Amino acid sequence: MTDVQPEPIASPLRQCCSETLKAGPIGFGWAEACSRARAGEFGGECRAIFTDRIEFDTTGKMLAEALAQEGLT
Numbered sequence: 001m002t003d004v005q006p007e008p009i010a011s012p013l014r015q016c017c018s019e020t021l022k023a024g025p026i027g028f029g030w031a032e033a034c035s036r037a038r039a040g041e042f043g044g045e046c047r048a049i050f051t052d053r054i055e056f057d058t059t060g061k062m063l064a065e066a067l068a069q070e071g072l073t
Contacts, residue, residue, distance in 0.1 A: 022051060025049055030044050030046075044058070
């Protein structure tokens with residue numbers, strides 16, 4: 001199993017797509033999975049690429065925040 005290395009993808013996109021990024025950010029995400037089912041262990045990460053920065057987060061954190069906003073956690 002190979003770990004995803006997002007920076008070698010995100011950094012060149014920020015450099016090469018500067019005109020596109022002026023119109024709006026671009027992003028990508030991926031899942032982290034396992035062949036064995038484990039409660040609460042599904043996840044992934046994402047990157048949002050802006051003209052001046054690259055932001056990242058985990059899907060678990062994003063989901064927890066979205067549910068909390070709705071009063072579901």
